[in-house]
Amino acid sequence: MTEFRSGFICFVGRPNTGKSTLTNALVGEKIAITSNRPQTTRHTIRGIVNRDDAQLILVDTPGLHRPRTLLGQRLNDLVRDTYAEVDVIGVCVPADEAIGPGDRWIVSQVREMAPNTTVVGIVTKIDRVTSDKVAAQLVALAELLGPTSEVVPVSAKSGKxxxxxxxxxxxxxxxxxxxxPEGELTDEPEEVLMAEFIREAALEGVRDELPHSLAVVIEEIIPRDDENADGDGPSMVDVHAILYVERDSQKGIVIGHRGSRLKEVGTVARGQIEKLLGTKVYLDLHVKVAKDWQRDPKQLGRMGF
Structure with missing residues (x-):
C-alpha cells in the first residue's frame, strides 16, 4: 500500500495568469475569487484537494508586486511569509503570452525568498493556443526555471x-x-468568503481605478428565527455588508445609475453566498467612502489587513 502524502502548495505568477482559476479547478469548488483585474486576491485562501492517497493544501496568495501603498506592502509581507512555509511553489505562465520581465522578476523573488523550496513550472490556458505554441512555452519556462524543476501544461477551464x-x-x-477532515474544501471562515464574493461581483466590468480601492466588510450575519422546510436551519439569513471606497467618484461607479450597478452586484454575490451557506440569503449592501484607507494603518486594521 502506498504511503499517504500531504503538503502545502502556493501558485505564483503575474496578474491574470490563472492562479485562482487553477486553485478552484483543482479543488472542484469556487473558493478563490477570479477576476480579470490585477491584484484581486487579498487573503491567503486555502483550497484543499482530497485524494485516497494524498491531501494537497493550496494556498492562494495575493500577487507579488512592487508596492506603492501600505496595503501593498502588507500584501507583499503576506506573500513572503507564505513562500517560506509551503512545500512546493508552482510558477504559472499563460500559454498565450510570451515570458517577459515580470515573470523573470517573480522567479528571482521566489528564488531569493525561498531558496530551499521546490519549484514547479505550470503553463496555464493551453486551451487558447496550438500544441506547437504550448510546446514552445514549455521549453521557455523550463529554461527560465532550470533543470531541477518539472514543467506541466494545463487548462483549468477545460480540465485538461x-x-x-x-x-x-x-x-x-x-x-x-x-x-x-475529508470533505473539507477550505479553512477560510464563511464571512471572509462572503466578503470576497461581494468584492468580486463589484469588480466585474469596472474601470481600472477601482480594484485596489475597494474593500468589503461584513457587518452582521443574522439567521432568521423560523426554520426552513427541512427543519434543519433558518429559512433565510440576513447578511449586511459595507463596500468601502476611497473617493466619492468611486462610490458613484459602484452604485451606478439609480443604484442599478449595486443591485446587479447584490444579485450576483447573493447567488454565490446562497450556494456557500446552503440557504436563502437577504443581502443588504451599502457603499461608504473611507478616504485613503489603503495608506492609513488604523483603517487597514479595521478592514482586516
Whole structure:
C-alpha cells in the first residue's frame, strides 16, 4: 500500500495568469475569487484537494508586486511569509503570452525568498493556443526555471491535464497525515468568503481605478428565527455588508445609475453566498467612502489587513 502524502502548495505568477482559476479547478469548488483585474486576491485562501492517497493544501496568495501603498506592502509581507512555509511553489505562465520581465522578476523573488523550496513550472490556458505554441512555452519556462524543476501544461477551464498536475504535486510531497477532515474544501471562515464574493461581483466590468480601492466588510450575519422546510436551519439569513471606497467618484461607479450597478452586484454575490451557506440569503449592501484607507494603518486594521 502506498504511503499517504500531504503538503502545502502556493501558485505564483503575474496578474491574470490563472492562479485562482487553477486553485478552484483543482479543488472542484469556487473558493478563490477570479477576476480579470490585477491584484484581486487579498487573503491567503486555502483550497484543499482530497485524494485516497494524498491531501494537497493550496494556498492562494495575493500577487507579488512592487508596492506603492501600505496595503501593498502588507500584501507583499503576506506573500513572503507564505513562500517560506509551503512545500512546493508552482510558477504559472499563460500559454498565450510570451515570458517577459515580470515573470523573470517573480522567479528571482521566489528564488531569493525561498531558496530551499521546490519549484514547479505550470503553463496555464493551453486551451487558447496550438500544441506547437504550448510546446514552445514549455521549453521557455523550463529554461527560465532550470533543470531541477518539472514543467506541466494545463487548462483549468477545460480540465485538461489537471490530473497530471495533481500527480506531479503529490509526487513531490513527503509522507504525512491529512491536515483537514475529508470533505473539507477550505479553512477560510464563511464571512471572509462572503466578503470576497461581494468584492468580486463589484469588480466585474469596472474601470481600472477601482480594484485596489475597494474593500468589503461584513457587518452582521443574522439567521432568521423560523426554520426552513427541512427543519434543519433558518429559512433565510440576513447578511449586511459595507463596500468601502476611497473617493466619492468611486462610490458613484459602484452604485451606478439609480443604484442599478449595486443591485446587479447584490444579485450576483447573493447567488454565490446562497450556494456557500446552503440557504436563502437577504443581502443588504451599502457603499461608504473611507478616504485613503489603503495608506492609513488604523483603517487597514479595521478592514482586516
Amino acid at each position: 491535464q489537471l490530473d497530471v498536475l495533481t500527480d506531479v504535486l503529490v509526487g513531490l510531497m513527503e509522507p504525512g497525515p491529512a491536515f483537514y
